[in-house]
Amino acid sequence: MVTDSVEGTRVEVSGMPDLSDPCFYADREYSWLQFNARVLEEALDERNPLLERVKFLSIFGSNLDEFFMVRVSGVQKRITEGIKEDCIDEVAQEQLRVIREELLRQLPINDSCWNEILEPALRENGIEVLNYFELSGEDREKLRDYFERNIFPLLTPLGFDSGHPFPHISNLSLNLAVLIDDPEYGERFARVKIPPMFSRLIVVPEGKQEKIISSFEELKTGRFVWLEQLIAANLDLLFPGQRILGAYPFRITRDADLGFDEDGDKDLLTAVKQRVGRNYFGPAVRLETDYTMPEKVSDILLKNLDLTRPLMFRSAAPLGLSSLMKLAQIDRPELKYEPFEQKKHPRMADRENKHSRIYYFRNGGKEEIFLGSADLMPRNLDNRVEVLFPVSQDYIPVMRDIILGIHLKDNVKARLLLPNGRTERIYPQPEEEELDSQVWMLENRGSWDIKTER
Incomplete structure (x- = not known):
């Protein structure tokens, strides 16, 4: 396979994997369920204040509601359309099977979290x-x-x-x-x-x-x-x-x-009016x-x-x-998190506000870092105007070594993504101090500022 190197010269690359192979990708719905499992883990984590754990359990439930309303409904539509066209959508059927299998693992944990842990703890308080x-x-x-x-x-x-x-x-x-x-x-x-x-x-x-x-x-x-x-x-x-x-x-x-049709729905307001009643009483x-x-x-x-x-x-x-x-x-x-100092942290709305993304490219030694708030989903890549902006070369070492470095050293909230799509919580090694990257960022906010010469 012939490609361009970062220096602009043509180089020969052999053994390039077939990037269309599904084994290189995680199923989107299964990946989302793993994210929600991490929310449930926060409800179980005794390091979090009691009423915050109750909030995490509530969020786990409301997240799951939205997951079924939007994502599972989409899988169901594919199955239904396949039946109408006398064509079985095996991928959608497998997705539905995996979703149920994963939920049958998570939901008993949800039940016991309330019945056996949080509800008795609330009584004690x-x-x-x-x-x-x-x-x-x-x-x-x-x-x-x-x-x-x-x-x-x-x-x-x-x-x-x-x-x-x-x-x-x-x-x-x-x-x-x-x-x-x-x-x-x-x-x-x-x-x-x-x-x-x-x-x-x-x-x-x-x-x-x-x-x-x-x-x-x-x-x-x-x-x-x-x-x-x-x-x-x-x-x-x-x-x-x-x-x-x-x-x-x-x-x-x-x-x-x-489910708006990008080609057919020219008038968004009309499309919303047509769909709101239908979907409130949707299947x-x-x-x-x-x-x-x-x-x-x-x-x-x-x-x-x-x-x-x-x-x-x-x-x-x-x-x-x-x-x-x-x-x-x-x-x-x-029984709650200590409130943030708004004067010190004016842009931190709450502890669930974690939407910033850092995109780091090694780029053959010519490093580039971009910041943005959008994930790389089709709705953002194809249907919206989103902004990514490059980090100045002066700030790349700070962003790479301090901000990214601290997050990669996290042993309190960080998870390791496994080949099977599950995530595994990272724990401190013996004699290793706990490091919560979010807490560190709040406590050290502004300490990584640098002055550049003009």
């Missing part, structure tokens, strides 16, 4: 997220009164039988699948939507307190109960005279990928259920949502843990 059955009779009476006055008027149970079509279930909504024993019609199925205007965690009033607190910023400690459990415990008011056989939480995710791409849900109930959901069983995931933890983010509002500074 006076923040008690309780199950309804743990409440006293007095607590239940107060909450029933709150339910009757505030929640009950907003509930509309929808039945499903030969005379009633299966109700539409909106994207990311939390619901109860209720089985009732009707004296006249026998066993029936109904769906109750959990009202999204209420906090997912309801504050249990203390002592003689009558009012239910809605602002968590006022709290340092408190007891909370899950909204869906409160509703399930008071279903007798919704179904008077009927025996409740069971109430099972479930949640669905729908396709929310707008379902995931069903999440409580682990107690009987198979006959999940079968009803799968059939009417037009989902296959590989897209159903059972959970031993409460569904939709992204709602845990509200707990971070509790006024407990000792």
Whole structure:
């Protein structure tokens, strides 16, 4: 193979690998799941403050919601289009299999992180997220009164039988699948939507307190109960005279990928208007259920949502843990990261703001470094105007040896990318000091500035 060297002369290069070989590349969806696994690892890391760990667990959940709405929906579309054209998309089917396999590894860790680690740790710190059955009779009476006055008027149970079509279930909504024993019609199925205007965690009033607190910023400690459990415990008011056989939480995710056609969609506003309604009610791409849900109930959901069983995931933890983010509002500074000094670090918005990219080219000894915020994805390379700018030759040694060098020495947050696409956390070697590159950059901000001669 003949190519140009950096000096501009023609040189002969042999043994060049075939860069079209898939073995040189990681699957994009699998790689993203590995990224989200690292978010989950932060929730498990005892070095992080407790409420920050709760936030990481919440972020893991909200990330996964978006992953299904956009990425899994894209894989599903390829499979569906292949079936319509009588052409099986084996790559898409394999992607879906790998996604499920990886999630079946990650989701039990998510469940145990909440059930066995974070929830007990919160209790020890006076923040008690309780199950309804743990409440006293007095607590239940107060909450029933709150339910009757505030929640009950907003509930509309929808039945499903030969005379009633299966109700539409909106994207990311939390619901109860209720089985009732009707004296006249026998066993029936109904769906109750959990009202999204209420906090997912309801504050249990203390002592003689009558009012239910809605602002968590006022709290340092408190007891909370899950909204869906409160509703399930008071279903007798919704179904008077009927025996409740069971109430099972479930949640669905729908396709929310707008999928604009770069050639056909000349008017972006018109394209958005055409798609927003369709995608809010787009096809379902995931069903999440409580682990107690009987198979006959999940079968009803799968059939009417037009989902296959590989897209159903059972959970031993409460569904939709992204709602845990509200707990971070509790006024407990000792359970959070220390706030940044905005005067010293005016451009550091928060600890999740890590979008800068450094592109370093050895370039045969004529080094070049470019900075930018965009990753090298088609949406950025083909569909947007993004900016990369070169670093001055005077700053290259600083950028290479200090900024890049510190990050490459990180043994707290850094991961090693393995050939199979997984990542492995890097730990300090014996007698090696811990180095968190992000903390180092904050504490030493500005220390690498150099003065250039003009």
